[in-house]
Amino acid sequence: MGLMWAQFVGLVCLLVYFAVLVIRQTTSLGIYVLLFGAALAVAFFIATRMLQHRKVAGRGGAIALQLLLLAPVYYMIVDRFWLGWALGAVIVTVVAMLAAPATGRALMK
Secondary structure, eight states: OHHHHHHHHHHHHHHHHHHHHHHHSOOHHHHHHHHHHHHHHHHHHHHHHHHHTTOTHHHHHHHHHHHHHHTTHHHHHHHSHHHHHHHHHHHHHHHHHHHSHHHHHHHHO
């Protein structure tokens, strides 16, 4: 769960940085990407809170969000090698932890 909170904080920091870029150069595409990122941050917050409160439904949502983040990692590996591999490793670790049987047992209590 700590990794999910770290991802949420990282996403919010990235959104703040991207918002500054969008404000400097107002483009409709930048605004749409910013809105999508904000929706993703809200979904991350909800899924993380659900896991914190031991709700089983949060696990499926969290895995889906991780898979959404895993898709652009390939392009990051091609362009920014180490950053892409580091992000990919964190995402795969979180998915493995969420899919572990011990996580299911902990959420059922």
